[in-house]
Amino acid sequence: MSLKIYNTLTRKKEEFKPIQEGRVGIYVCGPTVYGHSHIGHAKSYVSFDVIVRYLRYLGYKVLYVQNITDVGHLTDDADQGEDKIQKQSRIEKLHPMEIAQKFTQSYFEDMDALGVQRPNICPTATGHIIEQIEIVKGLLEKGYAYEVNGSVYFDVSKFPEYGKLSGRSVEELIAGSRIEISPEKKHPADFALWKKAEPNHIMQWDSPWGKGFPGWHIECSAMSTKYLGQPFDIHGGGLENQFPHHECEIAQSEAFAGKPFVKYWIHNNMVTVNGQKMGKSLGNVINLKDAFKKYHPLVVRFFILQSHYRSTLDFSDEALEAAKKGLEKLHNTVKNIRSAMRGASGENVRIDFDGFKKKFLDAMDDDFNTPQAIAILFDLSKEVNSFLTENGATLEELKIANKLFDELGNQILGIIPENLETQSKSNIENELINLILDLRKEIRARKLWELSDKIRDELNKLGIAVEDKKDGVSWRIK
RNA sequence: GGCGCUGUACCCAAGUGGUAAGGGAGAGGUCUGCAAAACCUUUAUUCGGCGGUUCGAAUCCGCCCGGCGCCUCCA
16 A cells, blocks of 8 residues: 545545655644643644654655744734734843744753654744845736835735635625725735834844735745745645634745645644644643643653544543553553563564554555554554463564564654663662562562562552562563 | 534543444453553444435445534644
8 A cells, every 4th residue: 555645625535645765845834932832832843743754664865854933923803902022022031033932942951851753954934034035026016016115915816826725715705794894905805925024023123115024924925935845745734823824824825936835735733622622712732841740741642643634633631541550551561571581582473463564554554544543553553462461472472563663653753762661770770679689589489468569569669660470570661 | 794624432532434443441250468561351333313325334425413623822
């Protein structure tokens, strides 16, 4: 089977064929850095992380670009209100660039914790003002835009294909529009390419139209095509950005360059919290830094991947607890395999590893069906464990199982760490634990169950799982 | 009002024409002094409801009922 991707542009699953053989250019809308990242960010960037990992696994040379928006988005509607970063800078009494810097760092901290591999290029909007101005200039020259009063607007009426991504028509937009019609615009659906800055606006730049700042959509057009060319393979982002953001990107870029912008559009769905939309106005936003206090980042990652990227994901404590236990189960299997390898021998292979692998890859090929892929991992886990408990697995079987878990669970999904340690890195700690368990062995021999159970409980509290088995005691770091 | 998504067991969640994955929770069992881990067995004759198409539908079509998103910054 070959990779199929659901393309929002055509609304169906299409076979993936890169524009240039063996190479993939992908651009994903990055965060606006005016606050800490939340679980919505996690869903989006974990999903795209797996997409990129999988493309690489398939052998593509992937160039992954993700912007950092450090300017230009306004708090209210399309072309009014305050710059969000400037607003935050006022609240925190910091320079806007400090705000941007602070939350960029915070963003990467969280993503690193989630095991999200860094994009190859993370361009900032403020670092690409010149490129953005160039596009605005070009659009004016070609008659796709008009200048009013130091601001420049895109003229939607000049671009008949406007709406092709989101399936809307300009007429519909007017009919249901809640936007207050800006007196500067010729048409309510027109959008800002460049905005004139008032003197109190801190982030502003010189332009052919006077001092100002870029409109919201232009940075993505400028930075994606600068590094990936036009057209490029994949543009990703959140569903909520499909309209107007991505629609406007298409209009600008295709009008400017006179050729298609993107081949495949991928949109990931949203997070709800206890069944409700998560939003700033609802006050139910869950920051990652808070979530991580309760759940290990890998649990959050696993939880996200247990549902499909195009489905909404409902975040609840109950569901997270279940995910935690599920992931533990997989980790236990891998730990069991790794410790069993030390004492195993034999070269027989009775498990159909290729079958499991094929099923896993088939699931991934089907529009990155990670829940299905994870289910296969559980099936594999059960099979291997069953051999371990009943017949004993051969060394060769354990080696292959270990490699497969690494390849599928670690390399592709990023949910099984390479260094799943069953022992402490510190030798003295290991020796001490062994010593305690040695003493406990004597206590058990004397049938002092209360005391021996206490030792086990206390060690458990310290994060050391002690398991009494038929042929002795075993322990591991949890 | 317009556009779109969605409704699968107690919870989470795959499955889009061939007879219901997986995880959690529950029940029983193996092992065990106990616990844990792991394994085995079990838990939806049924996929919001009602019609229709079909040899056959959770899957396609129609209507109805619920939930959600976008149309305003949001991943």
